[in-house]
Amino acid sequence: MAARLPTRRRSEDAATIKKNLSSLQILMNMGFSKHRVEKALAATGNKGVQLASDWLLSHVHDPELDQRLPREYVLYACPAGDIGVQLNDFWDRSLAQCGRNSAHNLFPHVTLCSFFKCEDSNVAHLEHALQKAVDKYQSYSPENVLLEYFDSPNYIGLFLDDKSADFMRQVCQDFAVEADKLSGTKIEPHKKQLHLTLAYQFHSSHFDVLVKLSKELDFKGPARWEFRLYSRDPRIAKAEVLRVLYSHTPRSPDELELISDDYIFMSSAEYQNSSDGWFEGTSWLTGCSGVFPGNYTEKTAESDTWTLHRVLPLTRTKSGSGQNVSPSPILAELLCGSDESRGSKYNSPEGLLTEPLYAKVHKQKKPNVVNSSEQTKKEPRKLFIMRHAERVDITFGQQWLKYCFDLSGKYTRKNLNMPRTVPQRQGGPKSFNKDSPITEIGLFQARLTGEAMRDEGITVKHVFSSSALRCVQTADAILQGIGADDSVKIRVDAGLFEWLAWSPLGIPNWMTPSDMAACGLRVDTEYKPFVTVHQLDPKEKCEQYYKRSHIFTQNVLKLCEKEGGNVLLVGHAGTLDGCSRQLTGLSYRNPTEFTKIVQKIPYCGVVTLEEIQGTGIWDLIQTPFPTLTHGPNPRFDWRILRN
Missing domain, CATH: 3.40.50.1240 (Phosphoglycerate mutase-like)
Known part of the structure; x- marks a missing residue:
């Protein structure tokens, strides 16, 4: 009697197993080492397998890929909703009217702790610690954060009311305790007066304009605030950050490839001391270093290169007051969306809708989904x-004007290759001398x-x-x-x-x-x-x-x-x-x-x-049509046949 065949695994079983696998397990099954996978997930905010694999492929030549250099993290309280829009608008207007000051290096925020390091393998514990701290004090969260305006000759900002500040400090303190308990991560909460900086380290001549712009802000009404956990590559700390405007293909081994919309970070000394317009820096997209033309880049905010890991509501809405505010787009997505959907949309500090930058290194930007009538393939421009x-004038020399125009300005064609007619123009025949x-x-x-x-x-x-x-x-x-x-x-x-x-x-x-x-x-x-x-x-x-x-x-x-x-x-x-x-x-x-x-x-x-x-x-x-070759054809003088 033949032995019974083993039960064949159904396709839906395989799909279920794949679904239950973590991003770490899926990427390791693809052949990546655990250390590299943890680094990629940390760098991309654990927003899905696709984004992490893009990061790994982009950083394949990064000399620090296998070094154990933990990322640096920070916890901010950030305004959202109307006040957030107003503050971002203030940032843009102050930059346009007064130029860059130190406040433009980041986005609007209240700093709750100093930057701290966390091992890539402990990022999940870190996020859990923040969630636990916020949940613990959720019932005590303020309905509104009151702000008080302040200015001095070298600083303009908003100070938080004591009640809101105490709440934020307490959440951050418990976050520090939980993070230490779960992963041994050390966090130092800020104890000084909490504030939101509008402008500082600006030129004294810009003070009046900045004060005028800042006093146009309406921060008295209800506003939504969020806790946000960010991280950055440690190489970015204390570096100048430049955004790439134009692509550049290296022509020698020491040059750095520039990719449109990438960011380059380099030392402040390098930025100030270059004599020929070329700088040495490191690509945020690839981790590779080299020299590059500075005029292909522009200075930008350091926070443009940060990774957003966690967003949790700080304020609670007023019940029955008619002032309920829906969650911000980034918070709603993080609360309701899947890992893969989050990874495809959100990775900017402000939570704005963006494409994942890492995908741009090895493949083109994915087109938006369109209906069938719009799906005809477009030829590239x-x-x-x-x-x-x-x-x-090159064929006949400047003397053509003397031979072809009489004193009255009348034109006579003297050679078959001369124009049949010439335009009437201001300045008469002499105008053709330069044109x-x-x-x-x-x-x-x-x-x-x-x-x-x-x-x-x-x-x-x-x-x-x-x-x-x-x-x-x-x-x-x-x-x-x-x-x-x-x-x-x-x-x-x-x-x-x-x-x-x-x-x-x-x-x-x-x-x-x-x-x-x-x-x-x-x-x-x-x-x-x-x-x-x-x-x-x-x-x-x-x-x-x-x-x-x-x-x-x-x-x-x-x-x-x-x-x-x-x-x-x-x-x-x-x-x-x-x-x-x-x-x-x-x-x-x-x-x-x-x-x-x-x-x-x-x-x-x-x-x-x-x-x-x-x-x-x-x-x-290659030009898609033949080129034109016209051999020399000197002027023929029939009189040579007389000789």
Whole structure:
């Protein structure tokens, strides 16, 4: 008789077992060591397996990944609801009007204890200790926290009423006792008068403005307050924190990769003593260190890099008073949501809705869920940057003006490659001396390029051109070749003009958009340029040219982002590098390197960049249509046959 087969485990049994496994067990079953898993869960606030695994993959090259460096924790009392919104608005307005002061290093809070260290394996005990302390005194929690305004020449803040302060101190004291009992963690509660700082260490000239702004706050009415437990990487303590604005790809082993929306922390001395604009710092996202260009970052609050572990209500609502307040979004989520749902939304100190930053290192940002009618895949935007076509003054020399215009200003074509006609413009023929039109071959070059784009199915929705006539004419001919709809207009902007060091005769007296339109060029006469002629600096340095070009390109891409579609920039030889260099994460070239690059760019030369959707990153790619090569064709003099 055959032996009976063992009972096969049902699939729902396996699912149940997986559900009951802790995040620690699941990650260890995936092959991660216990120490690394505990560190990842602590760093991400134990908000789910996905976020912790993202952190582990991001920190695979972190030299301190296997070192036992416990995180630093702190307990704050934080205002929420209306007063929280008012205080955040005050932070923004004081920063905009008076610049950064020391209060901007954190968010609005009342400090209840000094920073303390807790081993990664004991974080769950720490959270349990806080929960136990709050539960113990829940019936004694205040219905409102009263605040008293105070200012002095170097400090502006709000002091808490004695009853509320005593309650907070008692909860913190019991938290310290429970944490020591459960995990041996030592916490030192604050015994000094509790307060919420609005501004300090500010310039004396800003005092009156800060006082005026702070006295506009309405903190007399009911407000909701919360206990919040935060942690930070110990490397951030006493460090300057910078937010990454632009991506940067390392070009040498000692450089640090910059990832958009990452944070970099470094010593204050490094921030103050750099002589060349490059700093040495550590990435918050990866833990890796190296040097990086400082102009790709901006100073930000240290607390932007903190992890939120626990939120518990501090105040209780008034029963039957009609003033009941629903829990803050972050508290409601933490009370009702699952670990996985919490991990996908909340990780900022203020409890604002954010995407998990760790996911950005190895994968693109996940798109929002849309209905089936919106699920058609969108092509990534492309940015085409093009040099203008062949110009008359380079082909025929400046003497073309003398030969083609008579004393009355009448134009006569002297060569088949000269324009059939030239625009009537203010200043007469002399205006062409600094602002040349393109040749007939130039028109053909531009149309041919547009036709190549059309043949590859490329459409262009947004067109921007330098104010130079040769660039606008090139853009117009390209649109003819593409067969673009009449609604696609050319937006003329001085921000695309070439490096002014190459205009020794001064800034040209360009034609106005209205005059260009009157000559038949499809120019948008309603467009307001990002850069006007009056904003150009005739003594512009190469670095300033790169910055101008980069800022202009960023503004263009932001302006066109909502409508989508490909963007075409028509400028000069230097435009190809000036508008793409920093957009792809590279630093600007010095004048010698820049000049060598520019000399290699032909008429109608094109570079193409493609947007990596959801990342804010643009990559140089192979231009999807053939390039144009036009060999030298010297002027023919029939008289040579007479000899």
